[in-house]
Amino acid sequence: MDQQTDTGLERKLPTNTKAYFIKLGERGFWEKKCLKDGTLWFGYNETPHDMCLRGDWGGVQAFWKIVRKKEGTASNDARQIRTFYEADEHSIFITFHGGYLWWCKPKGRAAVIEDDARLRQTVDGWKRESIGGDPLIISRLSGKLTKTQMFRGTICEVAERAYLLRRINDEPTPEVAVAEEAEVILRARILAMVQLLDPKDFELLVELIFSSSGWRRQTRTGGTQKTIDLDLLLPTTGERAFVQIKSKTSGKEFESYAKDFRDTDAHARMFFVWHTGKVNVEPTEQITLWGPDEVPKMVLEAGLLSWLKDKAS
Incomplete structure (x- = not known):
């Protein structure tokens, strides 16, 4: 990917990093382009852009209430739109594509692009590896995290944020760390028995x-x-x-x-x-x-x- 960098040179993500899942277009229509270009594309094309830039989220919700006819649905729409516009470099977005979990840090202001879709840049592109370069293969990740891709909307908070950050930072869970220590001892004992x-x-x-x-x-x-x-x-x-x-x-x-x-x-x-x-x-x-x-x-x-x-x- 053109926008990818050597993740091994990066610092670990702080434990208070906010994490969001984003669906890049209906049925992943924008996925390949975004992952290649290192960008974030977002729909909700009818949303008044200037209203979002002003931070008038009450106005955005009122706008979508007229469209949706339901307060709860409009509130959910406004939440997703606000997240896209306001998430900063201390946050990450994740998505799933091609058997991998991808993640990036957003930066800059949102812009209106073709068909009134919205665009944001990223700090240094999308990555499909951990900080240390370990591939984030979906089949090797917890189902509690990967089920996030079944979210029916566009943007949501990642419920398994702590687990996600540990995987990106190459930090095992406490339970896995204890098991790995025990396995080191067990392998030494196995070798001793093999040598008998x-x-x-x-x-x-x-x-x-x-x-x-x-x-x-x-x-x-x-x-x-x-x-x-x-x-x-x-x-x-x-x-x-x-x-x-x-x-x-x-x-x-x-x-x-x-x-x-x-x-x-x-x-x-x-x-x-x-x-x-x-x-x-x-x-x-x-x-x-x-x-x-x-x-x-x-x-x-x-x-x-x-x-x-x-x-x-």
């Missing part, structure tokens, strides 16, 4: 991890091929990979297996898995490394903690 396994049980553990994610073994574990402990197939894509498993290893040993992998085209990917030792090599698109940091995480994600406890007991 004999090589055959470690190979079996790795095989179970891959099986849980859909990979199918094509040859028996620990076969006679010197560079392959597991020959795997992912049925959904037809991708083939081989896995080399070592209880203890080194960078030099890894390089010998990596060379063998690069010298053949029989497999699209290589996994190198170990629990003790250091391999100071950056992974590539074709070569994945699972070492002491990754293996405990995989055990948890595969639901194999009980299996591991039984084996390590």
Whole structure:
């Protein structure tokens, strides 16, 4: 997006930041343009612009009461219009588009544009990442927040404001923070148990991890091929990979297996898995490394903690 900047350079949003959801046009008609240009477009085209600039919100409500015929509806209209005109740089607007939550800070006065729609600029465009650059993917956000997009009007306050600000600021909820601390301890304990396994049980553990994610073994574990402990197939894509498993290893040993992998085209990917030792090599698109940091995480994600406890007991 032309108006996006490096969010990693920004300061965190204060906890008293006001947050509003805005629907950018009927059925999102203006979404792409606004997100690209870093602007906010707003309807209510009939609203007297000069009345809004004067802050005559009683007059605006009276105007819409004539149009709507209902006091409550006119009051709601006036509230949304006032928010669009008066929200400042200490506020944020959010919207949802393309699988992401987007947010921006409004700035400047509202202006009348084509078809009497209203336009406001933003501080530095719309963003779909947190302050630290983490993508704000809708599927990874709380449903309590994402249900805001079902609002039938144009602008409303975000009920889950505290949660929203924490996500933008990369701050976990207190409950998540406690859980993350506990998980760090648990992973260390898992690694200690993994290191108690004999090589055959470690190979079996790795095989179970891959099986849980859909990979199918094509040859028996620990076969006679010197560079392959597991020959795997992912049925959904037809991708083939081989896995080399070592209880203890080194960078030099890894390089010998990596060379063998690069010298053949029989497999699209290589996994190198170990629990003790250091391999100071950056992974590539074709070569994945699972070492002491990754293996405990995989055990948890595969639901194999009980299996591991039984084996390590």
